[in-house]
Amino acid sequence: xxxxxxxxxxxxxxxxxxxxxxxxxxxxxxxxxxSIRTIHRAVDLGVTLIDTAEIYGPFTNEELVxxxxxxxxxxxxxxxxxxxxxxxxxxxxxxDSSPDNIRTAVDGSLKRxxxxxxxxxxxxxxxxxxxxxxxxxxxxxxxEQGKIRYVGLSEAWIGxxxxxxxxxxxxxxxxxxxxxxxxxxxxxxxxxxxxxGLVPYSxxxxxxxxxxxxxxxxxxxLDDSDFRxxxxxxxxENFRRNLRLAxxxxxxxxxxxxxxxxxxxxxxxxxxxxxxxxxxxxxVSRVEENTAADGITLTPEQIAALDALPAPEGGHHNDDQxxxxxx
Numbered sequence: 230x231x232x233x234x235x236x237x238x239x240x241x242x243x244x245x246x247x248x249x250x251x252x253x254x255x256x257x258x259x260x261x262x263x264s265i266r267t268i269h270r271a272v273d274l275g276v277t278l279i280d281t282a283e284i285y286g287p288f289t290n291e292e293l294v295x296x297x298x299x300x301x302x303x304x305x306x307x308x309x310x311x312x313x314x315x316x317x318x319x320x321x322x323x324x325d326s327s328p329d330n331i332r333t334a335v336d337g338s339l340k341r342x343x344x345x346x347x348x349x350x351x352x353x354x355x356x357x358x359x360x361x362x363x364x365x366x367x368x369x370x371x372x373e374q375g376k377i378r379y380v381g382l383s384e385a386w387i388g389x390x391x392x393x394x395x396x397x398x399x400x401x402x403x404x405x406x407x408x409x410x411x412x413x414x415x416x417x418x419x420x421x422x423x424x425x426g427l428v429p430y431s432x433x434x435x436x437x438x439x440x441x442x443x444x445x446x447x448x449x450x451l452d453d454s455d456f457r458x459x460x461x462x463x464x465x466e467n468f469r470r471n472l473r474l475a476x477x478x479x480x481x482x483x484x485x486x487x488x489x490x491x492x493x494x495x496x497x498x499x500x501x502x503x504x505x506x507x508x509x510x511x512x513v514s515r516v517e518e519n520t521a522a523d524g525i526t527l528t529p530e531q532i533a534a535l536d537a538l539p540a541p542e543g544g545h546h547n548d549d550q551x552x553x554x555x556x
Contacts, residue, residue: 230275230523233505235426236400238349238379240306242498243520244278245271246430246509251290255452256511258286261293264511268297272304274520278428280403280507282310282353283338287321291341299343308349308428309338310383310403312356313553324553326356328367335376351381351403354553361389365396372397381428386555387419394423403428406506408438408493409462409474409541412556421503432497432506434541435460439490440475456550461543470542477538481531487522490515494522496535 233242250264251257268279281294291309298305311334315325338347350371352364371377379400382393393399402420406413406429413427420427433439435457442448448463457463462471478489485492490508497506508519527535544551 230520231502233426233502235349235428235503235505236379236398236424238306238400238426240278240505241275242502242505243276243494243523244280244428244505244507245276245516246507247279247281247290247294248285249509250511251293252285253454253456254509254511255450255455257454258289260511263513264293265297267511267513267516268294269301270513271516271520272301274517276516276520277304278306278308278349278505278507280308280428280430281342282313282351283334283341284310284313284321284353287314288337288341291338295341295343302344306348307342307344308351308381308403309342309347310351310353310381311335311338312353324354324356324358326352326359326364328363331364331367331371335371339376346375347377349379349381349401350377351383351401352385353383355382355385355389355555361385361393362396365393369397384554387416389555390416390419390423390425394425399423399425401426401428403430403507405429405431405545406497406504407432407434408478408496408535408538409434409471410545411540417500421501426503426505427501429497429504429506430509431545432508433490433493434474435463437462437471438475438478438493439488440479443472443475456547459547460545461547462541462545464543467542474538474541477534481527481535484531485525485527487525488518490518491522491525492527492535494519495525495527496532498522499527499532 315323
């Protein structure tokens with residue numbers, strides 16, 4: 230697989246997001262053995278960037294990834310995240326990027342992952358109660374101690390990125406970016422100015438762009454724990470209107486002789502060699518499909534047609550989730 234460069238960190242340009250193996254989607258946690266096989270297959274196919282977070286589960290996803298990487302740790306760039314668990318008593322889903330919380334969080338992640346260092350350690354969401362300078366100072370200390378190698382941010386906006394990078398180099402920004410979530414294109418010039426890579430999560434639009442969900446009945450079948458049930462783009466009239474985007478991606482896929490998922494990923498890969506999407510899956514067949522997008526070539530006309538897709542109806546997260554995204 231070809232290489233993407235995130236700051237000074239080189240990774241295969243398609244990674245693997247492990248969240249859905251334990252959290253967020255229908256069937257999460259139902260088949261850990263298949264999830265472990267999926268991670269193994271990804272590594273065999275040349276995937277190097279494996280992404281998790283302490284909040285996924287919480288905690289169980291890091292344990293799963295750590296188990297899967299026994300004997301394979303030196304083959305991957307291991308990324309995890311802190312900041313959505315307050316270890317001082319407030320617990321999960323509470324923003325806390327204070328230095329003390331970071332030091333507690335990293336030790337827990339190292340233990341669960343079964344490793345002595347984390348390659349890429351992200352602040353999961355910006356904490357408005359902690360100056361980013363304090364957060365980055367604590368992370369710089371972890372780099373000096375050898376507990377982490379590189380620092381990342383997730384869903385930070387331009388001002389915070391600049392302030393953070395002034396304290397310690399930021400290697401990557403992880404944010405949602407796909408054919409139907411394009412706001413990161415406002416940030417890309419700043420990232421390139423500073424030499425920061427972009428790691429798009431949900432590059433397949435939470436599965437919508439694959440064409441797997443076509444009717445309201447498909448949504449009804451999802452578990453109540455599946456966050457897409459409250460996602461504005463998957464509900465009501467928005468869902469029906471957004472099918473036109475999936476239809477257009479399918480048309481391009483038919484032209485290419487590929488799947489819609491492969492086309493959506495191939496489009497992202499045309500954006501630059503400093504972009505490494507992390508499509509999530511818990512199935513071997515899907516990781517094989519996703520990694521094959523590395524070999525898809527889109528024509529200039531097909532890229533232009535995808536660029537011209539209309540904006541989707543509805544926000545890309547529900548109101549509670551959007552309150553944690555800096556814009």
